[in-house]
Amino acid sequence: MRIGELAALLGVSTRTVRHYHQQGVLPEPPRRANGYRHYGMRDAVALARVRRLVQLGLSLDEARDVVADDRSRELTEVLAEIDADLARQEREIRERRAKLAEVLRRAEAGSLGPDDTASPDLLAFLRVVSLPESKAAAWDRELLVLMDSVAAEPGRRRAFVQLESLAADPEVTAIGHEFYRRLDELADAEPGDPRVAPLARSLADYSMEHLLADSGLGAHGWDPALLDPFLDGLAPAQAEAVRQAIGIIATGVAKDAGTSATAG
Known part of the structure; x- marks a missing residue:
């Protein structure tokens, strides 16, 4: 897939992907004979990792180190780690909704x-x-x-x-x-x-x-x-x-x- 398809897959703009390339956070694949860069599943996983690490408050320099380590690991291992992180996020979202439900209850009760x-x-x-x-x-x-x-x-x-x-x-x-x-x-x-x-x-x-x-x-x-x-x-x-x-x-x-x- 090309850069626009990669960006759309992760819900970001091509400008964001290029910014990560410029900062050395996301590896940039070489151009093929047709002049285009083609991205694969590992590139998509790397971009997802960068987005998540930034959400957690890591700097781009810190995210760069994590993504660099991922390149030496099996893709299945990286995917399993992402799955575990998604499970944690799911638990956190349930907890937040419970807190918000309490706020809503107090609002409805006029308290x-x-x-x-x-x-x-x-x-x-x-x-x-x-x-x-x-x-x-x-x-x-x-x-x-x-x-x-x-x-x-x-x-x-x-x-x-x-x-x-x-x-x-x-x-x-x-x-x-x-x-x-x-x-x-x-x-x-x-x-x-x-x-x-x-x-x-x-x-x-x-x-x-x-x-x-x-x-x-x-x-x-x-x-x-x-x-x-x-x-x-x-x-x-x-x-x-x-x-x-x-x-x-x-x-x-x-x-x-x-x-x-x-x-x-």
């Missing part, structure tokens, strides 16, 4: 707040913060409502006090608007766009330094899986940036919690 949408703390925060006219900002607002609905006291109240303090700082507000602008710029980009990883790292670093440090969200309080179903509201490259940022944050929070436990 999410006085307006059946958000708690008084969230309503107060949204009155203070100034969100720009941005699709990324609108998605972020919806995400705040979701996280508010499942957060536990007293961590939720402490987090909102911190958020209100940050929102009142013009410099912090400007930084937040810049993040929204950078996310909006990815609306028409592919997940492999070179702007994705730097934005993810910036979002994660800023969040861990300014938003999560004193929020009371420990390793067990930060649940990246809960957010994943809601990334569908973003464009592919935007979702990829947020997904990578969440992975970095989750790893950093868990690492900090482990260090604290050891120190104690």
